Amino acid sequence: MNKQQILNTLQIKIAEKIHNFENLIAETRASNNDTKSSMGDKYETGREMLQQEINNLQRQLNETLGQQNILQKITSEPSSKVQNGALVKTDKGLFYVSVSMGEIMVDHQKIMTVSAESPLVKAMSGKKKEDHFSINNIQQTIEEIW
Structure with missing residues (x-):
């Protein structure tokens, strides 16, 4: 990505x-x-x-x-954990941790931009590839982090 x-x-x-x-x-x-x-x-x-x-x-x-x-x-350097500037793929979607601007399309991919202050990012903050987290009683798995 x-x-x-x-x-x-x-x-x-x-x-x-x-x-x-x-x-x-x-x-x-x-x-x-x-x-x-x-x-x-x-x-x-x-x-x-x-x-x-x-x-x-x-x-x-x-x-x-x-x-x-x-x-x-924010830099475009690769991330190994969920943090500001990380692009995170979970089994539920693709999230870019930066500012909350909603959904954007890049290379025909829907990417949800989310703030580091959002509940979603707080739930997965610091997690790494293959880690699990839960938000609103929905279990998610981090599949990839760029």
């Missing part, structure tokens, strides 16, 4: 997400400036709602920047 390709795919997705958040924040700020008028309290409520939306977008942007920071620390 090409871990560098998986890492590159995630970095591109994160960069696109950051770009989208930055654009949304800029557009929302611009519309917030457009509502500044002397028409009274009715527009104060609208401006406050737009400000809350900007704050929400900024929080999501900061989370995504944090994910980008985590990805920058």
